[in-house]
Amino acid sequence: MKKKKWNSVFAVVLLAVMAASLLSGCGKKSTEQENKETIRVYLWSTSLYEKYAPYIQSQLPDINIEFVVGNNDLDFYQFLQENDGMPDIITCCRFSLHDALPLQNSLMDLSTTNEAGAVYNSYLNSFMNEDGSVNWLPVCADAHGFVVNKALFEKYNIPLPTDYKSFVSACQAFEKVGIRGFAADYFYDYTCMETLQGLSASELSSTNGRKWRTAYSDPASTEKVGLDNVVWPDAFDRMEQFIKDTKLGPDDLKLDYDTVDNLYQNGKLAMYFGSSAGVKKYKDQGIDTVFLPFFEQNGEKWIMTTPYFQVALNSELEKDETRKDNAMKVLKVMLSAKAQNIIADGQDTLSYSQDVPLRLTDYLKDVKSVIEENHMYIRIASNDFFSVSQDVVSKMITGEYNSQQAYKAFDSMLRQSEDTSNEKVVLNSTKSYSNYFHSDGGNESYSVMANTLRGCYKSDVLLATGNSFTGSVLQADYTEKMAGNMIMPNGLCAYKKKMNGAELLKTVQSFVEGTEGGFQPFNKGSLPVVSGVSIEVKEKNGKYTLLRIKKDGKQIKEDDTFTVTCLATENNMAPFLTDENHGFTEEKQRVKDTWVNYVLQGNAVLAEPEQYITLRE
Numbered sequence: 026m027k028k029k030k031w032n033s034v035f036a037v038v039l040l041a042v043m044a045a046s047l048l049s050g051c052g053k054k055s056t057e058q059e060n061k062e063t064i065r066v067y068l069w070s071t072s073l074y075e076k077y078a079p080y081i082q083s084q085l086p087d088i089n090i091e092f093v094v095g096n097n098d099l100d101f102y103q104f105l106q107e108n109d110g111m112p113d114i115i116t117c118c119r120f121s122l123h124d125a126l127p128l129q130n131s132l133m134d135l136s137t138t139n140e141a142g143a144v145y146n147s148y149l150n151s152f153m154n155e156d157g158s159v160n161w162l163p164v165c166a167d168a169h170g171f172v173v174n175k176a177l178f179e180k181y182n183i184p185l186p187t188d189y190k191s192f193v194s195a196c197q198a199f200e201k202v203g204i205r206g207f208a209a210d211y212f213y214d215y216t217c218m219e220t221l222q223g224l225s226a227s228e229l230s231s232t233n234g235r236k237w238r239t240a241y242s243d244p245a246s247t248e249k250v251g252l253d254n255v256v257w258p259d260a261f262d263r264m265e266q267f268i269k270d271t272k273l274g275p276d277d278l279k280l281d282y283d284t285v286d287n288l289y290q291n292g293k294l295a296m297y298f299g300s301s302a303g304v305k306k307y308k309d310q311g312i313d314t315v316f317l318p319f320f321e322q323n324g325e326k327w328i329m330t331t332p333y334f335q336v337a338l339n340s341e342l343e344k345d346e347t348r349k350d351n352a353m354k355v356l357k358v359m360l361s362a363k364a365q366n367i368i369a370d371g372q373d374t375l376s377y378s379q380d381v382p383l384r385l386t387d388y389l390k391d392v393k394s395v396i397e398e399n400h401m402y403i404r405i406a407s408n409d410f411f412s413v414s415q416d417v418v419s420k421m422i423t424g425e426y427n428s429q430q431a432y433k434a435f436d437s438m439l440r441q442s443e444d445t446s447n448e449k450v451v452l453n454s455t456k457s458y459s460n461y462f463h464s465d466g467g468n469e470s471y472s473v474m475a476n477t478l479r480g481c482y483k484s485d486v487l488l489a490t491g492n493s494f495t496g497s498v499l500q501a502d503y504t505e506k507m508a509g510n511m512i513m514p515n516g517l518c519a520y521k522k523k524m525n526g527a528e529l530l531k532t533v534q535s536f537v538e539g540t541e542g543g544f545q546p547f548n549k550g551s552l553p554v555v556s557g558v559s560i561e562v563k564e565k566n567g568k569y570t571l572l573r574i575k576k577d578g579k580q581i582k583e584d585d586t587f588t589v590t591c592l593a594t595e596n597n598m599a600p601f602l603t604d605e606n607h608g609f610t611e612e613k614q615r616v617k618d619t620w621v622n623y624v625l626q627g628n629a630v631l632a633e634p635e636q637y638i639t640l641r642e
Contacts, residue, residue: 060461061345063550064088064352065112066359067095067102067495069334071515071594073116074492077367079547084358086567088351091462091550094492094513099124100408101497101510106131108499110460113342113352114359116334121407122152122242125161125337132160133338138353140360143380150235151403152335154242161337165365166330166375166401168316168389169219172303173296174289176313177204189320193270199295200272207271208288209298211422212281218414219329219404220298223319224267225260226327226402238405251436258432261421263322265428268421275423302372304388316388318395328392330375330401333368336360375401413438452503452624454631460496462550466636470498474511475556476632478616481623482519482590486529486557488536489592490544493517493554493616498631508624512617519592519612519619520601526585529558530574535601536591537562537571543600544593549640557587561639572641592616 066081068074071094078092093112095101097119105111111131135141136159141149144162152161171186178185178195181202186192196206209216228234237253267273288294290312307314318326336359342349358364362381366374374384375396385393395401417435420426426434458469474494479487493513503511524532536553537560539545546552546569552562558581561572574581591598591609601607612619623629 056463056465059089059463060459061348062089063091063461064114064348064355065091065093065460066114066355067093067112067116069095069097069116069118071492071513073334073368074551075544075596076370077364078551079545080364080367081355081358082548084361085354088354089550090355090548092492092548093460093496094515095495096510096514098510099128100506101495103127104501104507104510105497105499108501109457110497110499111339111341113339113348114355115337115339118332118334119406119408119411120161120332120335121405121410122154122161123405123407123409126242128337129154129158129160131340133340133343134158135160135162135338140356140378143360143378145377145379145399147230147399148377148401148403151238155239161335162360163332163335163377163403164360165369165381166332166377166403168301168373168375168392168401169223169299169329169331170301170319170392171207171296171317172289172299172301172307173315173317174292174294174307174312175315177292177295179313185315186317186320188324189322192320195295196271204292205288205294207296207298208273208277208280208285208294210280210282210285211273211277211419212279214411214415216298217418218406218410220267221260221264221414221418222404223298223327223329223402224263225256225321226319226329226400227321227323227325228256228259229405230327230402231256241405249440251439252432257436258428261428261432261435264418264421264431273422277422278419301389305372305386308388315391318392318400325400326392326395327400327402328395330403331406332377332403377401409439448504448506450502451505451627452508452629452631454498454500454503457500458498458634460498462552464549464640464642467552467554467638468496468550469634470494470496471554472556472634472637473498473631475554475637476635477630478592478620479556479590480632481619482521482612483588484521484557484590485587486555486589487592488533488589489554489556490536490594490597491546491551491553493592503624505621505625509617509621512620514617516594517592517616518595518598519590519614519616520598520609521588521590521612522607522609524587524589525583526581526587527583529581529585529587529589530571530583532589532591532601533558533560533574534571537569539569540600544597552638552640555637556635559635559637559639561641563641565642 074092074094082090097117099117102115106128136157140162141159153159183195183198186195199206211217222229233255237256241250285297289297301316304314304316318328321327338352342352365376365381373386373389413435417431421431458473460470462468471494475487475489495511497511558574558576560574563570563572
């Protein structure tokens with residue numbers, strides 16, 4: 026009997042072990058399945074995380090999309106590529122095909138897709154590789170040209186410019202009455218770069234211009250390509266003439282946007298180079314303002330366009346037909362008319378796609394014919410062009426360079442190879458961590474960052490919005506720049522407060538369930554990250570409810586006390602700061618600066634991840 030009883034007990038134990046083993050296997054399979062079913066989209070700005078990302082997810086409820094606020098920098102994605110961390114879909118605004126070349130072999134060829142076919146050929150050519158493949162597609166544009174105070178023109182009976190000659194005449198007429206005809210914020214690299222190109226948009230869009238642009242971005246070239254001797258010498262001649270005609274001088278290099286804005290609002294400036302968004306801004310202030318294009322020397326009119334971003338897909342998607350199909354569905358929604366209108370956020374939608382109807386407000390009525398002629402020039406925006414343009418154009422404005430000297434200097438600097446061999450490693454990660462959200466545990470990479478920063482801020486609990494980290498905790502050596510890129514780029518702030526258990530519960534609940542006027546989690550990947558405590562959350566019909574908070578495995582009590590640090594943007598944190606007695610203290614440094622200073626001290630150690638969340642459906 027005893028032997029039989031022992032065998033019975035053993036059988037029960039064996040069944041229990043087998044059950045545990047099966048459950049463990051199911052858990053592992055579930056994690057793998059979650060990874061497989063997730064499409065990761067890296068957004069270049071947190072502004073896209075607020076309205077654009079929730080809209081895309083709402084249109085594809087059967088696809089789990091994880092949105093990450095990455096960086097507006099192709100070097101960041103090259104780092105991810107080199108360390109096996111490439112996402113499924115990439116977006117970038119500060120872009121050029123030249124800088125994107127190292128990524129080409131890791132990206133899908135979209136040239137035969139409907140999405141590429143919808144892009145006007147004149148724009149698609151700017152994204153086409155020499156072999157005819159297309160990895161990147163542009164979305165709707167931000168228009169740049171001249172913001173013009175029409176009321177000032179009428180007050181002094183000066184005709185609005187219709188060509189370059191009348192533009193110069195207007196500048197001269199305003200000078201006679203003590204008003205600056207034209208100025209711009211030449212303190213910034215992009216203004217220097219866009220003026221140089223905008224004045225020659227017609228020539229840079231010509232056959233010779235496109236020929237040079239293709240050579241500049243040629244992946245087969247083993248040498249750095251400089252300027253050609255056909256289009257560019259004349260471009261510098263036009264820039265030199267423009268400087269003389271508008272009387273730009275050394276003091277203009279000190280002008281930032283706020284200074285130019287102040288001059289314009291006070292009637293001391295008639296025209297400046299800027300975005301069409303300025304027209305609405307000034308009209309709302311009661312200043313009669315219009316938007317005018319660049320007037321080319323050959324009589325044509327062009328506007329400078331800056332794509333809100335470019336988008337590309339990881340070629341690894343082609344290994345799994347289901348994942349590829351899901352990613353293409355996401356891309357289709359991202360490029361849809363409704364999504365592009367959300368990006369424009371009430372401004373004019375200037376889309377590069379034939380599938381998106383032109384939606385012009387009165388603010389762009391004066392350049393409607395230019396747009397209908399497709400005279401929308403996409404700027405060359407490589408990292409080299411930003412830095413070199415500022416250096417050379419600034420020296421032209423101060424008189425140090427004439428057009429010939431400027432051309433030679435620009436060409437020489439473009440041909441110089443950037444030496445990155447001496448970039449110091451400031452952080453070493455000996456392990457890669459998952460960048461997928463798992464219902465049983467959360468996001469490992471985010472947890473590593475949250476746990477490490479909790480130590481930096483010397484807090485009992487750290488609570489971060491889901492867009493705080495870029496998820497790039499990889500087995501890699503990090504330079505200062507790449508370490509900084511581990512933090513969301515758009516002004517992440519830290520707020521500290523001592524709380525009791527009841528206050529902590531209410532605060533975490535607000536981060537999980539959303540706050541009026543603040544951020545609303547729209548999918549599980551957008552749920553907050555916590556460190557120092559663990560949370561249990563229930564999902565029902567796309568809504569999230571906080572069930573409980575535990576510390577060290579025990580549910581917190583109302584009279585427990587905690588030092589809590591919250592990481593969020595100013596907009597997301599605003600609902601918590603409306604009460605004068607809110608008790609939060611904002612850290613003087615942004616989170617990125619605190620993080621970079623920490624790793625620069627040397628011997629920085631990344632904390633281990635924890636299972637910080639359990640999501641129940």
